[in-house]
Amino acid sequence: MTDAHVLVRAAGLTVRFGSTVVVDSVSLSLAAGECLAIVGESGSGKTLTARALLGLLPDGAVLSADELLIDGADVRRNSEADWRRIRGARVGLVSQDALVSLDPLRRVGREVAEVLEIHGDPVSGHRMPWAALDETVTTQLGRVAMPEPEERARQYPHELSGGLRQRALIASALAGKPGVLIADEPTTALDVTVQAQVLDLLSGLRDDGLGIIVISHDLAVVAGIADRVAVMRSGRIVEVGATVEVLSNPRHPYTRMLLAAAPRLPDASFPESSFPEPVEGSRPSTSSGGDPVLRATGLGRDFRRPDGGVRSAVDDVSFDVLPAAAIGIVGESGSGKTTLARLLLGFDAPDRGSVTLDGQPWSGITEGRRRSRRGDIQYISQDPLGSFDPRYTVSRIVAEGLRGGSRLSSRTRAARIRTLLDSVGLDASLAGRRPHELSGGQRQRVAIARAIASEPRILVCDEPVSALDVSIQATIIDLLAGLRRDLGVALVFVSHDLAVVATLCDDVLVMRDGRVVESGAIGEVFAHPRHPFTRALVDAVPRMP
Amino acid sequence: MFSRPRPLRIAGSLALVTAAALVLAGCSTPAGSGEKTEGGTITFGVDVDPVGHLDVHSSQLDINAILQRPVFDSLVSQNADGTIVPWLATSWQVSDDGLQYTFDLRDDVTFSDGEKFDAAAVKANFDHIVDPATESAQASSLIGGEYYAGTEVIDDTTVRVNFSQPYAPFLANAASVELGFYSPKVLAEHADELKAGGPGISVGSGPFILSEYTPGSELVYTRNPDYDWAPEGATAQGPATIDELDVKILPESSVRTSALTSGQVDVIGDTAPSSLDQIGDGFTVTSTESPGVPYSLYLNVTRPVFSDVEVRKAFAGGFDLDAAVKAVFSDSYQRAYSILGPTTPDSYDAALETSASFDADAANDALDAAGWSERDSDGYRTKNGERLSARWISYTPVNEDNANLANLIQDGLKKIGFEVVHDQLEPGAYLDAYLAGDYDLTDWGFLSADADVLRSHLGTGGYQNASHLSDPEIDATLASAVATTDASQRAELYTQLQQWNAENAVIVPLYVPEYILASSKKVGGIEVDIHGWPLFSGAYVTK
């Protein structure tokens, strides 16, 4: 711990809902110019811990602590009014999605100004005149590197890009010149490149003497900026220490598990020779021979913009998927990944180009003719819950995937379902459950079981693990890899997360604005990105030391 | 002859049409606590607004007769004793054959728009009444219907009305507001707006001038300062005492009542009997039995059920009318014994009051005798498989008291195994059923100051002959009655008719409705006519 003056010190911090303890005697401290990261999976209590430091616990939550100092003041006996004096002025909060964390009905400027309206001038504490307010707002927006701050201040949150929005949110949290900034998953909703910028911004602020508490589920993200890391699990801090220390030789098994689970990008240490020299424009394909299962040729899909113009969501995309191959499609939000997936699945018809499945035309034919062959190509979405009829039980959901499931005798069907559930690592006892009674991981497994029920030749997965905790994420990825190995099913894996793609796929297409900017073998592309965008993408990926 | 009008029942009032002759009866409301003052305003709460029926010459509404009387004068006026006194006419002669009435008119009468009242004005008005375009149902029948043969102007102040055959009721009818006089100017210029009425259109020579009219809300009358031609012998002579008469439209009877008790209005008309105890002693209540045909049930004698006189009598005697009327009206209305009300001038046969009475056993025996001896599962009588059942049609909305009475009658007859199906039909449907004669009985009453009203009820093809009675003897009796000017002779003839009905139970009289007028002690001098309707010419506000 640094000797700089301590902004926050908590000991034995405990949060209870009735009899259930959700934060269990947590102790932490934060000094000026220091960044403490609290890392843990959903439900670990990290967010509540942070909220406790703002006195912003939800109804019914009871806070107790042996010691809780903010700027040296004991805040344990604080009234709501006392807390209000602290919030914004001493401790600022930046939370996950700025689109909903900024009041969507108010202009960005007003949001930034609000803290000043409440607490007055950070220095003098006097009420600020309008002119001064506007001016301060502009400077604050400038401080977070917001381009054209004056204009931005007059815009509404939904009119800003995700990155700018997050900056605006940070600006509004810092306007009151608080000593402490609590950043709760500040980058989770952002594209990697943007994420990198925001993290840079935060570390810059940290260097200016701001004390920051970053809360994240992703060790890699915090690795870059945190001086110290506290790993939380089910309400307790299981391990805390200097970042390098914790990441390089974790003491607690849970930390090790997290580290193991976290997907990594292969660094440049790949032996170059192991890659065939890719030829520009050549069709990437896995070494394992045979005719392609799926072939996309010059695919294009246009959408009409509200203003009447036309935008090509997918443009001139061509590639093959050979049997049992695994090809990743990466890109940032809006790059056309999902549209492409829908074209491959025949959910949407291309405006240009064609798709063939097993050499037969797949695009440009009637749904009627497609239907019988749909079993060959299956889909796994990011939102399994949404893909289940809420009234159906697990077994019924999976049964829907069976070819001619209606014709099977109930016994054989039950048997098939049991084996399917087993093959995705689900206990048969879950067969009677309904979707909303399952955990996120279980749901995705059910979705997979349904997908493989028809023994498809190829699985199209759209961000299948993005919504899951790392540990779960890893298991699902293993599952998919296993299926590919055992069933010889090919994978088309759409994801924004390069690391995940790297762990699962052999080849990768990098998409931007609907076009494939670069493609080839994973190692090659990620180790020696040719296209500047790919380079930016790769560089932006947070790496652990 | 004429029908009872639609809008009246819609107003839920007592469903009576006036063929009124006015009587400046002595029954003026006693002066309130304080003494009389000049000027001031009296507010009068009534149940309906005669919207669209403000033309005295075509309207059939009681309420219109009440609300237009202050504005319109008539040739003559009729006293309680039946004698006719001069009004706009100073004197008159009836020719020996009873076919010609010659009136000598006052020469000092002007309408409130300055027009002069003269023989030509009389002719113009009477011509307007009989003009088909006027669509007059009421006045045109009061003036004699098909008997009326035109009016001739003898000179400025002399006018003669001719008839094709003797029409005794004319003089009395001439006293009604329906035969009142518009300014000829209005008739000439606003003939098509008379029904809508309003200031500048409803213009007469009366003690008040209609000065404001808000349909559905209120009518305001202001005093006619030049008025100096009240009926001979009337207590109020010269201009009216009060400056202004405000009529407020308050459809809910409970609302009218509490409007009076809370002092929002000074006088209310058509007061519900049930609300009398709520009104209490602090107020002056004048209750006047209505002349004419009481509220009755008309048995359709052309229908199988009621073609048998025995069944009709069993029906009439099969329910406890006394108890029913008592239960519904708690002594405020009397049950009726005859098809004429006690107050109908020289005609009522009081002897009947002893005759009629409720006797379930007699009724049962009669029905057994008539062959309705079997009973079905519901306990109703049957004759060779046919249930003893009668269809009663009523014109909706039926006011509550009548509805309750109907329930008691239905329930009473059920006890002797006589089913009564009560169909309450909305105007269109009722009309169809009524005109097609597709009913066994229907209900209504008929306000009339002349017993001649029976002609339309019992006479063959009479418009009010809801019983579809056709009996030469009856027709003959009615004919001679209308032609006779001699009072005692008419009374004799009408007595015969009343007794005949008592024996034949064609019309079953139920109760004698009363017009109940209640006023606060803050006002006085309000006189009521033979119907109990208020006359405000002498009314005043007390200190």
Place this chain on the structure above:
Amino acid sequence: MRGRFAARAGLVVAALFLVAVTLMAVAPGLFTPLDPLATDTDRVLQPPGWGHPFGTDQTGRDMFARVVHGASYSLGVGAGATAAALVIGVVVGTLVGLAPRIVDGVAMRGVEILLAFPEFLIALFAIAVLGPGPVNVATAVGVAALPAYIRVARAETLVVRRSGYVEAARGLGVHPLRVAVSHVVPNTLRPLGVIATIGIGTTIVAAAGLSFLGLGPQDPTPEWGLLLSGGRNLLAQAWWVAFFPGVLITGTVVSATVVGRRLRRAGEGRRS
């Protein structure tokens, strides 16, 4: 959490009340031996008390008996009209929802025109055409309720149609008809069912309103709205004649609403 208990208690009471009213409708004999039409000139306007828990009206009829027997009319109209509106609404709404753009557009414009009127006025106008009478009242309120159901049915259909599981089924090569039968319709019906439960209440009130204005069934029919208007002029002398029918109407509607909301919450719980 506090209030949870209160809520559950309220739910139970509401459910019991509905059961009771339904029983009244189907088997009034269970509640009173008295004939709702039987008059008694000796016991007119008796205040509530032994023998006459709800008192008697101007013709000595037992108000309790009348209220109990009235349940069948009011509930009948409410349930009947709502059911009809629901069925028609679902059929039309689903078809429109699945139909091509143009059809959908035109149809919804039509519905929008209807929706441009307050339900009660639509019912009134319907009565203006049909003329008064119990059946016509049921029809009128049904017609009045219909557009809302059509709109909801359509909206729900669109939601379900665009939902992940319909796409998933399609991805599994399930035949569209089968998708419609096994996914679309059932999932559309649930929310509509809930709305209908609450709708019954609205319908009952509307129907009662019409009969209150004298456009519905006629005396001596013991319809609640009619009973109420029968007592309107007796407020000063005999409050009970108007009071108890009102209590029954309000009670029924409240219960229907409470139960309906519970169902809705259950539905939402399952959805998210």
Place this chain on the structure above:
Amino acid sequence: MVFRRILARLAGMLVVVWGAATAAFLVLKLVPGDPVDVMLGVSAQASPELKQSIRADLGLDQPLPVQYVSYLSRLVRGDFGTSYQLRLPVTDVIGQQLGYTLQLAAASLALALAIALVGAVVVHGRAARGIVSVLELLAISSPPFWIGLVLLSVFAFGLGWFPVAGADGIQGLVLPALTIALPVAGILGQVLRTGLEDAEQQPFATTARARGAGPARLVLRHTLRHAAIPALTLAGYIVGSLLGGAVIVESVFARPGLGRVALAAITNRDLPVVMGIIVFTAIVFVLVNLVVDLAYRAIDPRIAAPTAAIRGAR
């Protein structure tokens, strides 16, 4: 672009009004019974010739299409025909009565808003809110005429605080307005409160509180505007209750007004008036929806507003 949207909007409004007018026309042609008979009542003197002439005056002897065209052209010229019963131009009839109803509607709306806001914003604490929501439920579920009668018997007959009837003065307005206001306030209150509670759960509310915003600021500067959006969608429903309520309330409290006219017109089969009122209502609602849309745009910068206002939300 914007201009085109406005045009489309106006066209839409016209279509709705036209549709209503046509519906009214067709539907009322289905009314059983000869309008002339209905119009005359049963008048002995009304000879067939007379009826024929009236029929001619009303153009009822023309073939339907002709009648329809002339009907529309007259509507365009603002001529709704002449009332059978009142013998006045329908426009006059509506004109005369509109004032009273507007007065009533305005008063009711004001009351409703006040009550709803108090119930939703001012009342705090779970217990209090629970009670309020029960009251709201009762208000929503009670038929207006029942509420009216109760208010009457308590405040007019019982305590005598307010006059029983009549259109004169504020005094006479209180009870009728309250009768209409209570159910509306019930629904409005619920929607507002749930809206507020939802908004309070939103992250931006947490952010605002994290800036040190107190409850008052939170409601006034943030959540109330969010709660206003669902409340707005009720506008159509509310105006509906105001007009529909007027029909009943005006008859219970014996007030003049459109409601009374409508009811009388319906019972008397006064077809021109019925038609007039139908078209009038359509116009009112089209305008209301327009206002609602504009309000949406004013409040919420994000979305183009849904068009048809939502009704019957419970």
